[in-house]
Amino acid sequence: MKKMRVRFKLWLNTKNVEGVFGDGKWRLLRAIDSEGSLNAASKALRISYRKAWGDMSKAEACLNVALLERHRGGRMGGATCLTEQGKEWVKAYTKFRSEIEKAAEKAFKKHMEKLIK
Amino acid sequence: MKKMRVRFKLWLNTKNVEGVFGDGKWRLLRAIDSEGSLNAASKALRISYRKAWGDMSKAEACLNVALLERHRGGRMGGATCLTEQGKEWVKAYTKFRSEIEKAAEKAFKKHMEKLIK
DNA sequence: TTTCGATATGTCGAATCGTGCATAACCATA
DNA sequence: TATGGTTATGCACGATTCGACATATCGAAA
Numbered sequence: 001m002k003k004m005r006v007r008f009k010l011w012l013n014t015k016n017v018e019g020v021f022g023d024g025k026w027r028l029l030r031a032i033d034s035e036g037s038l039n040a041a042s043k044a045l046r047i048s049y050r051k052a053w054g055d056m057s058k059a060e061a062c063l064n065v066a067l068l069e070r071h072r073g074g075r076m077g078g079a080t081c082l083t084e085q086g087k088e089w090v091k092a093y094t095k096f097r098s099e100i101e102k103a104a105e106k107a108f109k110k111h112m113e114k115l116i117k
Numbered sequence: 118m119k120k121m122r123v124r125f126k127l128w129l130n131t132k133n134v135e136g137v138f139g140d141g142k143w144r145l146l147r148a149i150d151s152e153g154s155l156n157a158a159s160k161a162l163r164i165s166y167r168k169a170w171g172d173m174s175k176a177e178a179c180l181n182v183a184l185l186e187r188h189r190g191g192r193m194g195g196a197t198c199l200t201e202q203g204k205e206w207v208k209a210y211t212k213f214r215s216e217i218e219k220a221a222e223k224a225f226k227k228h229m230e231k232l233i234k
Numbered sequence: 235t236t237t238c239g240a241t242a243t244g245t246c247g248a249a250t251c252g253t254g255c256a257t258a259a260c261c262a263t264a
Numbered sequence: 265t266a267t268g269g270t271t272a273t274g275c276a277c278g279a280t281t282c283g284a285c286a287t288a289t290c291g292a293a294a
Contacts, residue, residue, distance in 0.1 A: 009126045039240055048283045073291025077239025096228040103220030111213040165253045190261025194269025
């Protein structure tokens with residue numbers, strides 16, 4: 001009996017743009033929320049700052065929503081936190097994703113497990 | 118009101134190997150079933166024969182299941198069809214995937230739609 | 235006013251992945 | 265037995281993605 005696991009990736013598309021929001025950006029938003037800066041968040045997730053910054057820019061531009069409140073300068077260099085809308089996106093996506101994950105586990109047990117040998 | 122769509126990708130991992138089965142291989146199996154050969158299937162899906170062949174090899178090797186019955190030679194060159202096990206995998210995965218897709222649409226409407234502006 | 239660490243952005247190189255191409259083996263049928 | 269289209273497989277090239285760097289900017293606090 002081999003051990004197998006379901007994996008999935010979720011994202012949202014607009015008419016023109018692929019991946020305006022998804023698992024990666026969701027994780028990044030959460031990390032920014034807990035770490036207090038984009039820089040620290042990128043380190044926590046072990047992705048480059050360059051990518052983290054690009055991802056957030058893309059999301060905000062494509063969703064036409066201000067997810068982040070960015071601060072530059074100061075002795076501590078700056079900081080970034082979530083706007084109310086950013087927090088709402090995190091909350092909603094968390095529930096959204098969690099329901100799908102549950103459905104995936106359930107469906108796996110129901111349909112796939114019997115095939116694994 | 119921007120139009121947005123959910124997208125997802127599903128796959129299965131074993132302990133050691135990433136992606137031993139998933140959406141791509143499922144589509145490929147179905148195409149082989151309807152087209153009658155790996156070659157025709159790869160053309161129908163517009164992927165290279167090279168990749169199609171590699172994907173099927175990987176799946177069979179990692180799942181330790183014979184999904185395909187391959188025939189070489191003959192005036193028509195050969196053919197490939199699904200084994201009974203191959204058909205079972207297609208059937209099961211189709212149901213599996215469909216349940217998750219439904220859950221995703223439902224969850225999107227429930228949690229995400231309100232955020233889109 | 236100097237400082238220091240974070241934000242902001244462009245660029246080039248490395249890794250990953252698929253395609254294209256080449257070639258061999260195969261064998262039912264004409 | 266000659267043929268032709270498919271399976272089988274290696275390899276090099278091209279695209280796409282991401283990370284590593286290199287700067288530039290910013291501004292509250294020392």
